Amino acid sequence: MPTSTSHVNEEKPWLQYYPEWTAHSLEYGNATLNQLYDDNLSANAAKIATRFFGRTQTFGELDREVRRAAAGLKAFGVRPGDRVAIMLPNCPQHVAAYFAVLKLGGVVVEHNPLYTAHELKPQFEDHGARIAIAWDKTAGTLEQLRRETPLETVVSVNMTKAMPRTQQLALRIPLPKLREARASLTGPSKNTVPWEALTSSAIGGFGGDLEPPAEITPDSPAVILYTSGTTGTPKGAALTHANLIANSVQGRAWVKELQEGNQRMLATLPFFHAYGLTFSLTLTILIGSELILLPAPKMDLIMQAVKKTPPTFVPGVPTVFERIVTTAREQHVDMSKVKIGFSGASSLPASVIEEWEQATGGYLVEGYGLTETSPIIIGNPESADRRPGYIGIPFPDTQIRIVNPDNPDEDMPFGEAGEILAKGPQVFHGYLNNPEATEKVFHDGWFRTGDMGIMEEDGFVKLVSRIKELIITGGFNVYPAEVEDVIRTHKDVADIAVVGRPRSDGSEDVVACVVLNEGAALDPDGLKAFARENLTRYKVPRTFYHFDELAKDPMGKIRRRQVREDLLAKLAEG
Numbered sequence: 232m233p234t235s236t237s238h239v240n241e242e243k244p245w246l247q248y249y250p251e252w253t254a255h256s257l258e259y260g261n262a263t264l265n266q267l268y269d270d271n272l273s274a275n276a277a278k279i280a281t282r283f284f285g286r287t288q289t290f291g292e293l294d295r296e297v298r299r300a301a302a303g304l305k306a307f308g309v310r311p312g313d314r315v316a317i318m319l320p321n322c323p324q325h326v327a328a329y330f331a332v333l334k335l336g337g338v339v340v341e342h343n344p345l346y347t348a349h350e351l352k353p354q355f356e357d358h359g360a361r362i363a364i365a366w367d368k369t370a371g372t373l374e375q376l377r378r379e380t381p382l383e384t385v386v387s388v389n390m391t392k393a394m395p396r397t398q399q400l401a402l403r404i405p406l407p408k409l410r411e412a413r414a415s416l417t418g419p420s421k422n423t424v425p426w427e428a429l430t431s432s433a434i435g436g437f438g439g440d441l442e443p444p445a446e447i448t449p450d451s452p453a454v455i456l457y458t459s460g461t462t463g464t465p466k467g468a469a470l471t472h473a474n475l476i477a478n479s480v481q482g483r484a485w486v487k488e489l490q491e492g493n494q495r496m497l498a499t500l501p502f503f504h505a506y507g508l509t510f511s512l513t514l515t516i517l518i519g520s521e522l523i524l525l526p527a528p529k530m531d532l533i534m535q536a537v538k539k540t541p542p543t544f545v546p547g548v549p550t551v552f553e554r555i556v557t558t559a560r561e562q563h564v565d566m567s568k569v570k571i572g573f574s575g576a577s578s579l580p581a582s583v584i585e586e587w588e589q590a591t592g593g594y595l596v597e598g599y600g601l602t603e604t605s606p607i608i609i610g611n612p613e614s615a616d617r618r619p620g621y622i623g624i625p626f627p628d629t630q631i632r633i634v635n636p637d638n639p640d641e642d643m644p645f646g647e648a649g650e651i652l653a654k655g656p657q658v659f660h661g662y663l664n665n666p667e668a669t670e671k672v673f674h675d676g677w678f679r680t681g682d683m684g685i686m687e688e689d690g691f692v693k694l695v696s697r698i699k700e701l702i703i704t705g706g707f708n709v710y711p712a713e714v715e716d717v718i719r720t721h722k723d724v725a726d727i728a729v730v731g732r733p734r735s736d737g738s739e740d741v742v743a744c745v746v747l748n749e750g751a752a753l754d755p756d757g758l759k760a761f762a763r764e765n766l767t768r769y770k771v772p773r774t775f776y777h778f779d780e781l782a783k784d785p786m787g788k789i790r791r792r793q794v795r796e797d798l799l800a801k802l803a804e805g
Contacts, residue, residue: 236633236649236686237642245624245690248616252487257627259480259656263472264333264453265443268516275519281323282540283524286395288323290519293330295437296323300331302435303428307362307384311336311444314358314455316382318342318365318373320526321498321507323393324426328364328386329502329512333453336444340455340467341503344368348375349717349765354457354465355380357664364388364429370420387423390526391416416526449473455663456505458602458708467663468603470505477656478605479513481626485610486596488543488570494520497542499528499551504706505606506575510546520544530558541568548576548706549583549736552595556586566590571613573598575606576706580737581619597622599694601680603672605657609692621691622684629655632677633686639674643685648695651684652677700791702731702739709741709770711791717765718743718772721758723751728781729772730795732802743772744794746781753777776801 246255262270276291288296309315315332317339319325332339340358342351344366351372359381365373367387376382391399391413402413428434452469483489496515500507515522523542525532528551536542537559545555552572559566572587572595579597587595594613599622600606609631611623625631635641636650643649658678661669672679683695702709711729718727726746731739747753755775762771782793 236645239686239690240630240632243625243690244688247689248612248614248624248691249627250487250612250614250616252490253484253612254627257480257484259473259477261449262476263443263447263449263451264330264475264513264516265447265472267476267513268330268333271516271519278519279521280515281326281522281524283323284394284398285539286393293323293327296327296430297330297334298438298441299430299432299435300327300426300438301334301441302438303430304331304337304362304435305335305438305441306435309335309337309362311446312338312451314338314340314360316340316342316355316358316360316363316365317503318344318346318363318369319388319502320344320366320390321502321511321524322388322390322526323524324364324388324390325502326512326515326522326524327430328388334441334443336447336451338452338455338469340457341508342457343501343503343767345767346372347765347767348372350713350767351376352379354467355382357465357467358455362386364426365423366390367420367423368418370418370423374422385420385423386426386429387420388426389417389420392427447472449476450660452663454508456503456508456602466665466668468505468659469661469663470605470659474605474657474659475509475513476517477628478509478607479517481628481657482510482514482573482607483518484627486544486571486573486613489514489518489520492518494518494544495523495540495542496520496544496546497523497533497536498525499533499545499547500706504576505600505602506546506548506706509605509607510573510575530554534558534562534564537564537566537569541565543568543570544573545569545571546573546575548738549574549579550705550738552579552587553583553736556583556590559590567592569593571596575600576703579619580735583736584619599623599692600657603659603678604653604655604680605659608653608655608657618691621687621693623692624690625692626655626657629653629657631686631692633684633692636683639677639679645688646685648683648685651680651682651692653680654678700730702729702741704731704739704741704769706738707769714741714743714762714766714770714772718745718758718762721761723747723754724758726781726789728789728791728794730791730798732774732795732798740773741770742774742776742798744776744778744781744798746778 280290280293364386453472455467498511569591570593596611598607598610611617632652633649714729782790
């Protein structure tokens with residue numbers, strides 16, 4: 232056993248905890264996502280690929296839609312290396328659009344469809360996509376971007392057209408409840424090309440003879456996902472075909488059930504989230520599984536799926552697992568057919584693990600990673616060896632170091648906190664158009680996660696805190712500076728610090744500590760309304776706290792960690 236973390240990657244003490252179905256080192260092949268897609272199509276054309284409100288399509292039917300969409304996009308001028316934005320909830324059109332862009336050798340840029348124009352503008356300026364495939368309800372938002380970014384063409388998607396015919400007809404009945412349901416799923420979309428037009432023969436044909444360009448290799452970028460950082464400036468993490476395949480292969484090796492075939496996955500995570508992208512979308516074509524698509528992780532939709540077509544594999548975040556168990560218990564829903572849950576994005580409380588496993592009879596295991604790592608680099612084994620309170624052990628072919636954040640060449644002793652560094656086939660190569668940020672995030676070939684952890688002598692890692700002042704709420708990342716920049720422009724606000732207030736489930740609430748201008752009174756509702764104009768709902772502070780002054784360093788920079796401590800002390804006093 233090594234005596235310090237400096238040689239831990241040579242010794243790999245964690246391998247003793249790999250179950251018999253997880254090889255110590257894996258074969259990743261030399262394929263692109265297009266080749267992976269074609270291999271799955273050859274093997275599983277007649278199998279169900281997606282299920283959406285009960286309506287199914289086979290992989291063969293999906294392919295016809297993919298080819299038509301690709302032909303349409305080609306007619307609109309999409310060429311190898313071009314970036315195409317996708318701004319959609321999880322729906323069959325999203326799956327088709329994703330693989331259509333890849334078939335042309337294009338690069339998919341995933342965006343949250345609930346983002347405001349203010350949030351999207353710097354991202355569209357950065358990636359320069361001329362075409363966006365978007366939820367019809369976002370047409371107005373994208374119209375604002377057309378004036379200020381390279382965006383030219385918006386393809387609008389009406390999700391209801393992928394639903395069963397009977398449900399489509401029901402939504403047209405002029406009853407208040409149905410009208411409300413329809414309004415939540417679709418909306419008017421002026422100055423757009425309907426998805427049905429894109430996939431018709433009129434624009435590009437049927438695409439039957441389309442072949443992926445030869446110049447696309449495993450090291451070509453496939454997807455760009457945006458992450459901000461402490462400054463709030465968006466950075467586009469470019470994930471290659473090889474990155475995404477590697478993490479899917481690692482996930483399959485980690486979870487026994489994924490090697491057994493005939494899986495049905497529940498897509499509770501959005502595809503614009505790295506975790507949902509890999510553990511739902513890429514895994515689907517790797518193992519030929521059925522994918523239950525949910526436009527949002529709403530409990531009524533999840534319960535309906537569990538009752539009618541029980542999933543075997545549920546990737547998600549702690550808050551979702553907690554709500555599923557609670558709702559299933561209240562509604563007496565049988566969870567016994569769910570074999571495995573895989574949790575990520577924030578710490579998983581031991582109580583949630585216990586309740587889930589009682590309800591399902593299967594395991595709920597935890598993983599850890601970041602957008603830049605496709606995303607998983609560490610996971611708890613799917614066995615009795617998993618360790619609640621720890622994020623687990625390194626994934627196959629993944630190296631982890633715990634270092635002094637001020638001197639990354641210095642490895643920390645076992646049991647002492649340091650920054651988590653990673654190497655592996657799932658780790659990205661850099662940010663789009665940002666060599667400076669890329670250089671900053673790598674040290675001698677090691678990716679710096681910005682998270683603090685400890686490693687025990689046997690290789691188990693515990694997450695301690697974040698160096699980056701990132702807030703994780705409901706599985707989504709919120710960067711304080713981005714929220715502060717918006718609220719600071721309010722006429723009543725003199726100064727602001729946005730911090731995370733801990734919740735019992737291990738995640739955090741976004742809250743704001745504000746110093747008001749002279750004569751102003753604290754108006755939380757007014758400040759919330761102001762924030763909502765420019766920020767997605769999950770970024771809007773849940774509560775506003777009045778402070779006479781905020782902790783600052785000698786240079787006058789706000790010390791968010793100290794502000795957070797001051798707030799918690801204030802709350803403890805009552």
